[in-house]
Amino acid sequence: MKKDAIGDSLSRVDGRLKVTGGAKYSGEYKVPNLTYGVLVSATIASGTVTALDTRAAERAPGVLAVITPFNAPKVPGYQAGAERPVRGLKLFNDNKIYFNSQPIALVVADTFERATYAACLVKATYNTEPFETDFHKNIDKGVTPQKGNYKDYVRGEANAYKNAPVVVEEEYLLPTEVHNPMELHVTTAFWDGDDKVTLYTKSQGVKGSQRSIAAAFGLNPDNVQINSRFVGGAFGSSLRTWPHEIAAAQAAKLVKRPVKLTLTREQMFTQVGYRPLTIQKIGLGATADGKLIGITHESHSQTAVYEEFTEGAVNVSQFLYNSPNVNTLYKVVPLNVGVPAPMRGPGEATGSFALESALDELSYKLNLDPIELRLRNYTDTDPERNKPWSSKYLKECYQKGAEAIGWADRKAQPGANKEGEWLVGYGIGCGAFGAYRGNAVAKIKLTADGSVNIQSATSDIGPGTGTSMVLIAADTLGIPADKITFELGNSAFPNAPTQGGSATVSSVGSAVHDVCVALKQKLYIMAGKPADSMEPIDYVAVLKQNNMPSVELTQESKGNPEAQKYSMYSFSAHFAKVHVHPLTGQVKIKKIVACVDAGKIVNHKTASSQMIGGAVGGVGMAMTEEAVFDNRYGRYINGNFADYHVPVNADIQQIEAIFIDKPDPVLNPVGTKGIGEISLIGVAPALANAIYNATGKRVRELPITPDKLI
Amino acid sequence: MSTTKPFTPTDGEDNSNGTRRDFLKQTSLLTAIALTPGTVVKAAENQWDEKFAGVFEKQALHLEVNGVKHELMVEPRVTLLEVLREYLDLTGTKKGCDRGQCGACTVHVNGVRINSCLSLALTNDGKKITTIEGLAKEEELHPMQEAFIKHDGFQCGYCTSGQIMSAVALLKEGHTGSETEIREFMSGNICRCGAYPNIVKAIQEVKGGMV
Ligand code: FES
Ligand code: FES
Numbered sequence: 017m018k019k020d021a022i023g024d025s026l027s028r029v030d031g032r033l034k035v036t037g038g039a040k041y042s043g044e045y046k047v048p049n050l051t052y053g054v055l056v057s058a059t060i061a062s063g064t065v066t067a068l069d070t071r072a073a074e075r076a077p078g079v080l081a082v083i084t085p086f087n088a089p090k091v092p093g094y095q096a097g098a099e100r101p102v103r104g105l106k107l108f109n110d111n112k113i114y115f116n117s118q119p120i121a122l123v124v125a126d127t128f129e130r131a132t133y134a135a136c137l138v139k140a141t142y143n144t145e146p147f148e149t150d151f152h153k154n155i156d157k158g159v160t161p162q163k164g165n166y167k168d169y170v171r172g173e174a175n176a177y178k179n180a181p182v183v184v185e186e187e188y189l190l191p192t193e194v195h196n197p198m199e200l201h202v203t204t205a206f207w208d209g210d211d212k213v214t215l216y217t218k219s220q221g222v223k224g225s226q227r228s229i230a231a232a233f234g235l236n237p238d239n240v241q242i243n244s245r246f247v248g249g250a251f252g253s254s255l256r257t258w259p260h261e262i263a264a265a266q267a268a269k270l271v272k273r274p275v276k277l278t279l280t281r282e283q284m285f286t287q288v289g290y291r292p293l294t295i296q297k298i299g300l301g302a303t304a305d306g307k308l309i310g311i312t313h314e315s316h317s318q319t320a321v322y323e324e325f326t327e328g329a330v331n332v333s334q335f336l337y338n339s340p341n342v343n344t345l346y347k348v349v350p351l352n353v354g355v356p357a358p359m360r361g362p363g364e365a366t367g368s369f370a371l372e373s374a375l376d377e378l379s380y381k382l383n384l385d386p387i388e389l390r391l392r393n394y395t396d397t398d399p400e401r402n403k404p405w406s407s408k409y410l411k412e413c414y415q416k417g418a419e420a421i422g423w424a425d426r427k428a429q430p431g432a433n434k435e436g437e438w439l440v441g442y443g444i445g446c447g448a449f450g451a452y453r454g455n456a457v458a459k460i461k462l463t464a465d466g467s468v469n470i471q472s473a474t475s476d477i478g479p480g481t482g483t484s485m486v487l488i489a490a491d492t493l494g495i496p497a498d499k500i501t502f503e504l505g506n507s508a509f510p511n512a513p514t515q516g517g518s519a520t521v522s523s524v525g526s527a528v529h530d531v532c533v534a535l536k537q538k539l540y541i542m543a544g545k546p547a548d549s550m551e552p553i554d555y556v557a558v559l560k561q562n563n564m565p566s567v568e569l570t571q572e573s574k575g576n577p578e579a580q581k582y583s584m585y586s587f588s589a590h591f592a593k594v595h596v597h598p599l600t601g602q603v604k605i606k607k608i609v610a611c612v613d614a615g616k617i618v619n620h621k622t623a624s625s626q627m628i629g630g631a632v633g634g635v636g637m638a639m640t641e642e643a644v645f646d647n648r649y650g651r652y653i654n655g656n657f658a659d660y661h662v663p664v665n666a667d668i669q670q671i672e673a674i675f676i677d678k679p680d681p682v683l684n685p686v687g688t689k690g691i692g693e694i695s696l697i698g699v700a701p702a703l704a705n706a707i708y709n710a711t712g713k714r715v716r717e718l719p720i721t722p723d724k725l726i
Numbered sequence: 727m728s729t730t731k732p733f734t735p736t737d738g739e740d741n742s743n744g745t746r747r748d749f750l751k752q753t754s755l756l757t758a759i760a761l762t763p764g765t766v767v768k769a770a771e772n773q774w775d776e777k778f779a780g781v782f783e784k785q786a787l788h789l790e791v792n793g794v795k796h797e798l799m800v801e802p803r804v805t806l807l808e809v810l811r812e813y814l815d816l817t818g819t820k821k822g823c824d825r826g827q828c829g830a831c832t833v834h835v836n837g838v839r840i841n842s843c844l845s846l847a848l849t850n851d852g853k854k855i856t857t858i859e860g861l862a863k864e865e866e867l868h869p870m871q872e873a874f875i876k877h878d879g880f881q882c883g884y885c886t887s888g889q890i891m892s893a894v895a896l897l898k899e900g901h902t903g904s905e906t907e908i909r910e911f912m913s914g915n916i917c918r919c920g921a922y923p924n925i926v927k928a929i930q931e932v933k934g935g936m937v
Contacts, residue, residue, distance in 0.1 A: 027875050034883030035871040035890060037818015037858035044817035128812060129803050198822045198830055198884040198918045248820070248884025249918050281823040478881035478919050625878045625921060632920025657827035657916060664913040666906075668922040 020490035020497035022686060023677070025621035029483045029502070030246075030476075039246045042216040043202035043278055050204070051080055053267050053277035054131040055260060056121040056138045057286075061352040061650030062147030064111045065120050065140050072137040073123055078130035080271045082138065083122040083263070085111040089270055091262060092234035100231035104323045104355060107259035108266070113142070114322045115352045116149075116650040117286040119260065124267050124275055147352040149650035151293050151318050158316045158347030161326045169334060169344040171400070176310030176341030180301025184377045188298065188370040189717040191642040192318070193291040195359050196662060197477075199248020200281065201258070201288050205265040206274035212239045213268070217261050219244040219505075220254040221514025223473050226507040228257035229265060245505035250477040251633070252358040253288045255516050260287055285643060285655035289357020292317040294329060296370035300377075306384045306392045308339040313371065319348040320355040327356075327363030333371050335583070336448055338395035352650050358516065360633055361693040364449050365700070369637075369718065372445040372701035377714065380430075386444050386705065387414050387423070398583035406582040406682035407689070409613040410446070413589035416674050417444070417611035421591035430712035438595035438604070441710025445592075447697030451584040451615070451680065451689035452519040457510035458527035459570040460489075460535050466556045468493065468500045470531065474512035474524045475505055478629070479692060480622030484521050485528045487619050488686060492532035494552065502528075510570055518586065518690030521618055523573075526684040531571035538569065575684075582682050586614040586689040590631070590702040596710045601722030603707060605635060607670040608699065615680035615689035627673035627695045634699020635663045639719050788852055791816065792860025800847050807831045807842040810857060818858035818887045822916065829915030832888035832895075833857050839895035841914075858887035861894065870894050873928035881919035889915045893929045902933045 020026060033039040058065065070082040088108035093100055095109075107119055121138050125131035148154050160166060177183060203217040213233065219225040222242040230237040247254065264277040279287055299312035313333035319325045330344035359365075379386040394411065397404050418424075426442035427433040433440040458472040470489055476482055485502040493500075503509065512524050537547035543558045545551065559567060591609040596602070610627045617623045640661035646653045654660045679687020700718060707725070708714050715724050784799040791814060798813060807824070810816045810833070819842060822830030826844040833842045834856040861868040870893050873879070880886040892915045896902055901911040908929050909922070917925065 028878065030883075031875040031878075031880075032867070034880055034886050035858075035867065035874050036862055037816070037887050039883050040817065041820075041884065044811070046815055127801075127804075128808060129801060133803075196918055198820070198828065198882070198916065200821065247882060249882040251918070278821075281825065281827075478883075480881070621878050622881075625881055625919075625924060628923055629881055629920035632917075632922060656825060657823050658825070662916060662918060663920070663922075664916060665909040665922045665925065666913040668909070668920070671923050 019494060020487060022487055022491040022616065022618050024487060024619065026483055026487055026497055026619050027621065028480050029486050041199055041246045041248050042218045042244055043204060043276060045204060045216050047204060047206060047274040049273045051124050051126055051271060051273050051275050052128040052131040053264055053275045054123050054135040055119040055277070055283060056123065056135045057117040057283065058113045058120045058140065059116065060113055060142045060144050061116040061149060063113050063145040064143045065113060066111070066143050067141040068121060069139040070121065073134040076130065076134040076137055078126040079123060079134045080126065081124045081267065083108055083267055083270065084120065085109065089266060091232050091266055093232035099234070102228065102232050102262070105259045107263050114320065115286070115354050117283070122263050122267055124271050147650050149351050149353055149645050150647040151349060151351065154349050154351060155295065155316050158349045161324055161346070161348055163324065164326050166326055166346045169342070172341035174343040175299065175312050177299040177301030177312055180309040181304050182302045182378065182381050184298070184300040184374050184381060186298060186374055186377060186716060188296045188373055190294045190366050190369060191718060192293045193359060193637055193641045194285050194643050194660065195251040195253035195289065196284060197249030197251060197253060200279050200284060201254070201260070202276065202278040203261045203264040204274060204276040205268040207269050211235055213265055214241040215261065215265060216243045218247055218250065218254050220247065220250050220475050220477055220516055222475065222505055222507040223511055224514045225257050229262065232262045233265065240507070242507040243505060244475060247475060247477040251360045252362060252516065254477070255358060255514055258288055281657065282655040285652050286354045289355065289359070290643065291359035291366070292319065292325065292356040294366050296329065296367070298370050298374035300374050302378055302382065306382050306389050308337055308393045310341040311337070311339045312343050313367070314345040315367070316347050316349055318351050318353060318356070320353055321350045323355040324348060325356040327358060329363045329367040332364055332367045332448060335398050335400040336371070336446065337393040338399055339393065360630065361449065361697040364447060364693065365637065365697045368445065368447040368697050369700045372698060373704050373716065376443065376701070376705040376708065385428070387418060390414065390446065401583050403581065403583045406579070406584040407615065407678065407680040408587060409676040409678060410587040410589065412676050413587060413611040413613055417589045417591045417609045420609040420611070420672055420674060421593055421607060423591070426709065430709055433710065435595065437597065439598055439710040441594050441596065441706040441708065443592050443702045443705030443707070443709055445590045445698035445701030445705060447588045447694060448585040449518060449690070449693040449697060451586055451683050452517050452522060453526060453575045453684050454513035454519055454523040455572065455574050456512040456523040456527035457570060457572045458524065458531040459510050459568065460531045461566055461568045462535060462555055462559065463566045464556060464559050466499055468495065469503065470500065470528055471503045471509040472512045472524050472527060473504065473507055473509040474520055475515040477515055479626050480619065481515070481520055481524070483622055484525065484618045488525050488528045489532050492529050493536060518692040518694065521686070521688045522684045522690055525618065525686050525688060527571060527573040529685045530573040531569055534571045535567070535569050538567065576682065579682050584680070584683050584689065586612065586691065586694040588612040588694045588698050590698040592702040592706040594703065594706040594710055596707060596725060599726070601725035603639065603720065603722070603725070605669060605703065607672070609672045609674060610695060611674040612691060612694055613676040614691040614694060615678070615683070616687035617675045617677050618686065618688060623675065623691060624673040626691055628671045630695020631671045631699050632663050632668055633696045635667060635703070637718060638700035638703040642719050785848055787848055789850060789855055791855045792857060802846060802848055804847050805843050806845040806847045806850055809847040810842060816857050816859055820884055820887055822885065829892060830885050830888040832891040832915065834891060834895060837898070839892055858891060861890065868894065869932045870928065873931045877924045877928040877931065879925040879928040880921050885915060885917045889917065889925055893925070896929065897933060902929060905930070
């Protein structure tokens with residue numbers, strides 16, 4: 017039998033469950049005595065709710081409780097001076113309203129329909145206060161964030177671009193974009209006595225959820241059980257524990273029955289984060305032969321008045337290109353809106369849209385090919401931290417991507433390239449995202465029937481984590497993949513970081529690798545051979561010789577201290593070919609090529625899907641997605657899939673993923689760098705630049721809808 | 727057409743506090759079980775009337791789901807999607823919007839694909855429903871399910887049931903003539919993970935009978 021190895025194309029180990037409807041997501045567990053929770057949302061954007069008339073709702077059939085700020089049992093973690101305070105919105109803890117659609121009551125009933133009906137009977141009286149949701153009007157109120165390293169950055173001289181022979185100075189706008197995973201956020205909570213609680217909840221990190229729920233209710237984390245085996249997409253929206261998850265547990269405690277709380281699609285726009293509206297100013301200065309003299313990148317994005325959200329929107333300008341002078345500024349503008357959350361390629365996707373668009377503008381001013389411009393400013397070491405890259409193959413990305421898109425057919429002159437009545441354009445957009453590795457633990461068990469089971473409390477929100485882990489284990493142990501099972505999404509399993517920042521394979525993959533190596537060594541020693549022997553042995557025979565039904569091991573895996581000496585990033589070059597209709601402004605995206613240096617690729621099949629999926633997300637960012645506020649009320653007017661457009665099948669033609677596939681020698685034993693974020697970063701500018709090349713119209717405000725092209 | 731004013735939550739609220747109670751106080755059924763007026767008032771105070779109403783408002787529903795006959799009592803406002811997921815524990819059919827905007831809830835009713843969240847369960851009385859759980863024959867997957875696995879036509883898997891149910895219907899509808907036609911007629915099924923190109927490949931393969 018062929019040995020399954022890292023670098024293969026393995027079908028998903030949970031594929032059968034997913035295509036038969038057998039995969040259970042958090043809202044789908046059959047729990048006896050289940051009740052249903054429905055949230056009632058505020059209709060004002062700022063002030064207080066002074067009274068809630070819940071009599072009709074309470075009298076409605078099947079209603080068990082109506083929880084409000086006036087009667088909610090106290091959540092210990094919400095109280096001042098709490099030992100483990102819960103950050104963010106403290107739902108039902110007081111009667112303050114910070115944003116329109118903030119929940120003001122939770123109705124619990126014995127069926128979903130009854131809870132939904134009763135929720136519409138709750139009547140609120142408000143004391144309305146002035147509010148601000150208009151970003152443009154309030155941009156001057158931007159502040160430098162309190163937490164994190166967001167201080168103004170200067171390398172060399174600030175605003176040096178202004179004195180360069182060739183200058184680009186432009187502003188770019190990214191509207192609010194909402195994660196909108198297909199699965200609605202849902203939590204089913206139930207208690208065993210007063211101090212043990214179980215949650216089936218949509219989570220990217222069961223250990224993080226466990227800590228947060230324990231903190232909220234003042235419990236020992238061991239008394240909190242979190243299950244999240246299948247997650248129907250998240251893209252960052254389930255990186256943290258949200259107030260409605262705590263509310264579900266609070267309600268379950270009160271009614272002494274399991275409560276399932278599902279957000280509506282409309283609530284998905286306001287309760288679980290989004291990519292914030294951001295305005296960026298880029299200044300680029302270059303010599304006549306295209307050498308950058310200065311980069312200035314200033315970013316303002318919205319945040320909530322009750323919680324500060326930050327992301328690395330300006331980071332990419334500090335290191336992606338070689339420029340002696342760089343300065344950046346990052347400010348957030350607090351508004352009466354829900355708090356944002358990291359969304360796929362957080363910060364970097366926003367920043368690279370601005371930087372890569374500006375670079376394209378510069379290339380036309382210089383009359384230089386956009387790839388050539390990037391090559392002239394290529395940097396072989398990290399100019400921000402003055403460190404070598406652990407690995408960087410971005411030049412290869414340029415070259416392979418250009419070949420695959422047919423860059424040679426590009427005409428420099430906008431509007432010069434036609435196919436029939438369609439204008440043809442080509443564009444490039446590049447990106448980088450930090451390659452990380454967290455501490456993770458894996459437990460392995462080899463049984464006498466030759467099967468191997470591995471457990472770690474990581475998640476799979478879609479990339480195929482389990483499948484990659486099985487391949488790493490198969491490769492390391494030298495046994496077929498179908499002998500191996502990998503379990504995740506359960507807080508009782510050994511510790512693993514939250515699935516985010518493209519770091520799961522790097523972190524958990526290392527733990528799986530290390531625990532397999534440890535098991536192998538143990539078996540070699542049991543067989544009386546040197547631990548590092550290369551000679552193949554029969555693991556099952558070793559167990560039998562030793563009269564053991566099974567052998568079990570747990571191994572923690574930590575980052576390599578050597579890594580401190582390097583700058584570690586995944587790099588990408590996205591290419592797009594578009595057709596634009598000159599009369600209607602219709603854009604057909606003929607082809608996207610995603611060429612990525614993400615280190616070693618563990619499973620080509622799922623990695624390609626991830627790259628394609630990221631590109632589709634980038635198409636949404638560039639072409640269709642925009643959550644629109646009505647600033648008279650501070651409320652979204654398009655909080656549903658009919659009015660907020662995510663790409664559908666007809667929007668997508670050919671997408672090709674190309675991997676450089678060279679292992680990173682530093683970050684982790686497998687050599688991976690991560691692809692989740694980098695798959696989206698760079699897509700939007702590639703499209704905007706291709707559309708400019710086709711039409712000569714530079715769109716600096718996303719999304720690029722047809723009205724902006726005619 | 728009726729000229730009554732459109733339903734608003736406020737109407738509903740008035741009804742629940744007035745009409746239903748009045749109805750119960752006057753109903754001959756209650757008289758038949760010999761409740762004195764005093765008892766009726768007490769019943770109202772204890773919300774027993776609401777409990778009675780809860781029973782009266784349910785209606786009989788006969789469904790054949792994946793070849794299995796079910797007899798249920800459901801309220802008229804319950805959707806087919808909700809009956810499948812919450813009453814019959816067939817959670818393979820997904821809820822992504824509950825408004826007919828995403829396709830996650832696609833099932834076949836008498837062989838035709840519909841969004842089950844847009845269909846009140848009682849309007850399907852006597853009909854044959856096929857859900858994702860009814861597609862495979864025992865251990866043997868439907869060719870479309872095989873093709874989705876082979877071409878990795880999904881990531882998180884949440885839209886997948888709806889995609890596959892739509893794809894199977896598509897073959898029957900004869901809308902698989904070209905790649906463009908497949909894309910167009912699969913556009914009612916959103917995949918936020920962006921598996922579209924692989925979904926198209928899977929459908930093309932099944933259409934060509936190559937699985
Ligand atoms: S749940 Fe029915 S179409 Fe979205
Ligand atoms: S596979 Fe996740 S939404 Fe389609």
